[in-house]
Amino acid sequence: MEERNGNMHQQPTRQVGRFINSTAQARFFQKYEEAMKRWPSSYQEQKVETRFGETHIYSYGSGTSEPIVLLHGANSTSASWANFAARLEFG
Numbered sequence: 001m002e003e004r005n006g007n008m009h010q011q012p013t014r015q016v017g018r019f020i021n022s023t024a025q026a027r028f029f030q031k032y033e034e035a036m037k038r039w040p041s042s043y044q045e046q047k048v049e050t051r052f053g054e055t056h057i058y059s060y061g062s063g064t065s066e067p068i069v070l071l072h073g074a075n076s077t078s079a080s081w082a083n084f085a086a087r088l089e090f091g
Contacts, residue, residue, distance in 0.1 A: 035077075039081075040060055040085060044059045
């Protein structure tokens with residue numbers, strides 16, 4: 001587990017896809033971490049078990065507003081929503 005943006009972040013415990021080599025994997029996670037830094041800084045991370053497997057969730061906000069769910073598509077990550085999430089935080 002590592003700290004990121006003041007929150008504890010756990011690396012995935014099982015691998016869904018494959019990388020062609022360890023250099024490609026390291027580069028992907030480096031770029032992912034850079035992209036996630038564009039998200040609002042105050043968030044909570046959760047892992048939820050579903051019948052399809054484990055789902056990783058990022059939660060933002062006070063919890064008193066109407067929730068919005070952002071789902072990324074295939075071959076994408078939650079980092080793709082960073083610009084939208086930052087705008088939603090400030091209305």
